[in-house]
Amino acid sequence: MRDRSAESGFPIKPVYDESDLPPDLAGRLGVPGAYPYTRGVYPTMYTARPWTMRQYAGFGTASESNARYHALLAAGTTGLSVAFDLPTQMGYDSDEPIAHGEVGKVGVAIDSIDDMRRLFDGIPLDKVSTSMTINAPGSVLLLLYQLVAEENGIPGSMLNGTIQNDILKEYIARGTYIFPPKPSLRLVADTFAYCRKETPKWNTISISGYHMAEAGATPVQEVAFTLANGVDYVRAALDAGLAVDDFAPRLSFFFVARTTLLEEVAKFRAARRLWAALMRDEFGATDPKSLMLRFHTQTAGVQLTAQQPEVNLIRVAVQALGAVLGGTQSLHTNSYDEAIALPTEKAARLALRTQQVLAYETDLTATVDPFAGSYVVEAMTDEIERGARELIDRVAAFGSSVAAIEAGFQKREIETSAYRTAQEIDAGQRVVVGVNRFAADAEEPYEPLRVDPSIEAAQVARLERLRADRDGDTVASALAELRAVAAGTANVLYPMREALRARATVGEVCHALRDVWGIYRPSETF
Numbered sequence: 001m002r003d004r005s006a007e008s009g010f011p012i013k014p015v016y017d018e019s020d021l022p023p024d025l026a027g028r029l030g031v032p033g034a035y036p037y038t039r040g041v042y043p044t045m046y047t048a049r050p051w052t053m054r055q056y057a058g059f060g061t062a063s064e065s066n067a068r069y070h071a072l073l074a075a076g077t078t079g080l081s082v083a084f085d086l087p088t089q090m091g092y093d094s095d096e097p098i099a100h101g102e103v104g105k106v107g108v109a110i111d112s113i114d115d116m117r118r119l120f121d122g123i124p125l126d127k128v129s130t131s132m133t134i135n136a137p138g139s140v141l142l143l144l145y146q147l148v149a150e151e152n153g154i155p156g157s158m159l160n161g162t163i164q165n166d167i168l169k170e171y172i173a174r175g176t177y178i179f180p181p182k183p184s185l186r187l188v189a190d191t192f193a194y195c196r197k198e199t200p201k202w203n204t205i206s207i208s209g210y211h212m213a214e215a216g217a218t219p220v221q222e223v224a225f226t227l228a229n230g231v232d233y234v235r236a237a238l239d240a241g242l243a244v245d246d247f248a249p250r251l252s253f254f255f256v257a258r259t260t261l262l263e264e265v266a267k268f269r270a271a272r273r274l275w276a277a278l279m280r281d282e283f284g285a286t287d288p289k290s291l292m293l294r295f296h297t298q299t300a301g302v303q304l305t306a307q308q309p310e311v312n313l314i315r316v317a318v319q320a321l322g323a324v325l326g327g328t329q330s331l332h333t334n335s336y337d338e339a340i341a342l343p344t345e346k347a348a349r350l351a352l353r354t355q356q357v358l359a360y361e362t363d364l365t366a367t368v369d370p371f372a373g374s375y376v377v378e379a380m381t382d383e384i385e386r387g388a389r390e391l392i393d394r395v396a397a398f399g400s401s402v403a404a405i406e407a408g409f410q411k412r413e414i415e416t417s418a419y420r421t422a423q424e425i426d427a428g429q430r431v432v433v434g435v436n437r438f439a440a441d442a443e444e445p446y447e448p449l450r451v452d453p454s455i456e457a458a459q460v461a462r463l464e465r466l467r468a469d470r471d472g473d474t475v476a477s478a479l480a481e482l483r484a485v486a487a488g489t490a491n492v493l494y495p496m497r498e499a500l501r502a503r504a505t506v507g508e509v510c511h512a513l514r515d516v517w518g519i520y521r522p523s524e525t526f
Contacts, residue, residue, distance in 0.1 A: 006263045008220040010383045016375035022382060025373070028273070032368045034288075035280070037272040038381070039369040040327040041292040046365035052330035053355045054131055054296065058083035058108035059342050060455050062118035065108040068345065069123060075349050076356060079129040079161075081332055082119070083107035084141070089176045091137045091510030094459040103456035106342075107133075111459065112466055112505045116144040117151070125149045130161035131206070131296065131330075136178040138165035139191045140509050143497045146199060162203035162252055162296070165191060168229040168401055169208050171520075172410045173215040178510060181402050183517035187492065188233060189240040192247040194493040203252040205233060206296060212410070213256035214302045216418020219267040220384055224391035225401075225410050226253060227274055231392075232401040234283055244283050248290035257323040257331075258300045259315055265371055266380035268295070268326030274385055274392075297323035298332040304339040307443065308434035312336035317354050324364055325371060331355055463505065470503040478502045479512045486516040 004012045013020070022028055030036050033043030042048075055077050058065045069080055084107040087099035093111050094103045103109050110116060120130075125148070134141045142163045146156050167184040170177040177184065188205065195204045209217070209226035217225065230251065237247050255271070257264050275293035279285040299319035304312045313336045320333050333351040335343030343351070358364055371377040391413075398404035405411070424430035431437050478499035485495045492513070499509055 006219075006380065006383070007258065007260050008218045008263065008384060008387055010380075010387070013376075013379075016379055018375065020375050020379040021373075022378070025378065028378075028382075029372055035291060036276045037292055038269050039372055041272065041294055041329070043368075045327060045368040046324070046359075047368060050359040050365055051324065051328055051355075052079040052129060053077050053352060053359070054079035054081045054129070054330045054332050055348060055352055056081040056083055056131075056133065056298065056332045057343075057348065058085075059106075060104040060108065060452065061458065062108055062110065062115045063121075066119055066121050066123070068348070069120075071345060072348065072352065073123070073128070075352055077352055079131065079330060080123075081131040082133065084132070084134050085109045086176075088141075088506060089134060089136070091140075091178050091507060091514075093463060093505050093507030094456060095463045096507060100456070103459055109455070109459050110141065110144070110506060111463055112503055113144050113147055113500055114462065114466055114503070116141075116148045120145075120148055125152065126154045126158040128160075129330075132161070132163050135164050135167050135170050135174075135176055136184065137506060137510055138163040139187060139194075139493055140496065140500065140506050142191070142195075142199075142202070143493065143500050144506075147497070147501055156199040157201070159199050160201050162206050163191075164208060164254065165205040166208045166229065166254075168232060168405065169211055169226075171405045172225065173212045173217075173414060177520050179513065179517045180520040181405070183486075183513075184520075185232070185236040185402075186240070187513075189236045189242070190491045190493055192237050192250070193240065193242060193491055195250065196242075196246055200250075202250065203294075204247065204250045206252050206254040207233065208254040210254050210256045210298055212414055213258070213300070215414050216421060217414045218417050219258075219260075219263055220387035220391060221410075221413060221417060222255065223267060223271045223274065223384060224388040224395070225414075226255070227271065227278065227388070228392050228395040228401045228404075230275070231278060231282070231396075234279075235400070238283070244279075244285045245287040245290050248279060248283075248285055249287060249292075251294075252329075253293055253295035255295055255297050255328075256300050257297050257319040257326075257328075259303060259318050259322075261318055261322040261325070262376060263380055263384070264319075264322035265326045266377050267384050268297075268323070268328065269377070269381045270385040270388060271295075272327070273381075274388060294329045296330045296332070297326075297328040299323070299334045301334055301338060304334060304336070305432065305435055306339040308440055309336050309340060311434050312339065313350065313354070316351065317358075320354055320358060321364075324358055327369065466503060466505070474502045475499065475504045475508070479504055479508060482509065482512045483516050486513055 032039040086102045195202045207230045209222035213222045272293045276291040299316045335347035335351045337347045395404045482495040
């Protein structure tokens with residue numbers, strides 16, 4: 001039998017037996033819904049109801065994305081997940097020179113409260129859960145969402161959802177940062193405090209390993225660097241005067257699901273156990289909800305191939321199975337055509353149907369944590385926990401995740417793993433079906449979804465009308481107040497909300513903060 005290694009580097013034995021189980025297995029497992037949460041964060045898990053089926057979507061204009069959301073809801077999705085275009089993610093308006101050519105391309109363009117109204121027109125915000133993949137300007141988009149809900153008679157106390165709001169992973173793996181880390185962490189802490197009072201059901205952050213995994217992180221690195229970032233966020237909130245059990249129950253996480261199903265199941269179980277121990281032992285959290293690692297999962301976009309794209313349907317199904325067996329709280333399944341272009345409506349519907357088959361045609365929802373006690377999965381769970389704990393300690397040796405980022409540690413470790421994977425694919429040691437093995441002589445034609453290039457001009461025209469119609473003096477006064485608060489220590493979300501209510505744009509709000517906090521350049525030290 002051929003020896004194999006896990007994605008995280010430890011050897012996978014051809015045969016496992018009871019000698020591979022830890023002697024204290026019962027204590028390391030616990031029961032579902034109780035410390036150390038290895039078996040899941042809720043006692044009944046999917047036996048009471050399945051995970052939230054959340055499809056990530058957004059392109060072009062707010063009206064086009066709104067139509068896609070209505071189609072997804074009609075097809076049975078139970079949660080929305082908003083993709084924003086690059087200018088919005090970077091805090092620029094669609095009419096700024098830097099935004100040219102990128103408006104509406106990788107997500108929806110949102111410049112103002114007017115766009116947010118169109119984005120959620122006809123959608124009951126008190127009945128759907130909405131996730132917004134937005135980081136540096138995450139608080140801005142959350143406030144726009146809240147304002148639109150209030151216009152429809154829905155108070156903040158009834159809103160359910162998540163903003164990603166995870167700025168540290170942007171410095172490590174993705175790059176859509178605006179401000180330096182110190183004011184960015186302040187903005188995160190201000191968001192925690194604001195949401196505790198104004199939107200108590202909202203998840204204030206989705207601490208993300210997904211993007212690090214997409215950049216090349218192994219499962220051990222994904223868990224370790226994500227939880228280490230989580231520790232920094234907890235410390236930032238404590239330094240801002242918040243009590244751990246006041247904000248920790250609203251923390252959430254975001255992980256990838258790869259095709260290596262057994263290791264992925266073990267990864268999720270190890271992550272839950274590690275986080276519960278960190279929150280209890282390092283921060284003294286006592287509320288059980290503060291100890292729970294609740295997470296969203298997205299199937300691995302980086303593993304999708306442009307060659308033989310229909311094969312991605314099988315990859316996504318396997319990845320989704322791993323996420324469900326690992327105990328995810330919500331799941332996005334990628335569309336099979338995403339390696340080529342934005343997904344078509346048919347492809348997005350097929351991705352949702354994948355989840356529905358797992359939830360309603362299999363017996364996955366009949367019992368909690370079906371892999372509990374498995375020789376191989378328990379052994380892998382221990383391996384990942386051990387490796388991640390060692391890597392968390394290496395980050396801590398720098399003093400904090402921020403200090404390790406400054407030293408380039410996480411980025412360097414991830415790039416080393418990514419290079420090794422690329423070498424293995426090029427050498428044929430790592431099989432990618434349809435790419436380096438089982439390739440087709442000719443590919444079938446495929447017509448991708450294309451974004452209308454006139455979208456940018458239309459969005460610019462809407463901004464011109466907005467600036468002409470609004471009360472410019474009120475906007476200027478509100479932005480001046482935002483700058484004043486940003487220069488002090490009070491919570492910036494309250495003046496930010498009033499500026500947005502006055503129809504200040506996303507770019508204007510972010511520029512006001514840039515005026516005070518500056519911008520981060522990678523060549524600078526923190």
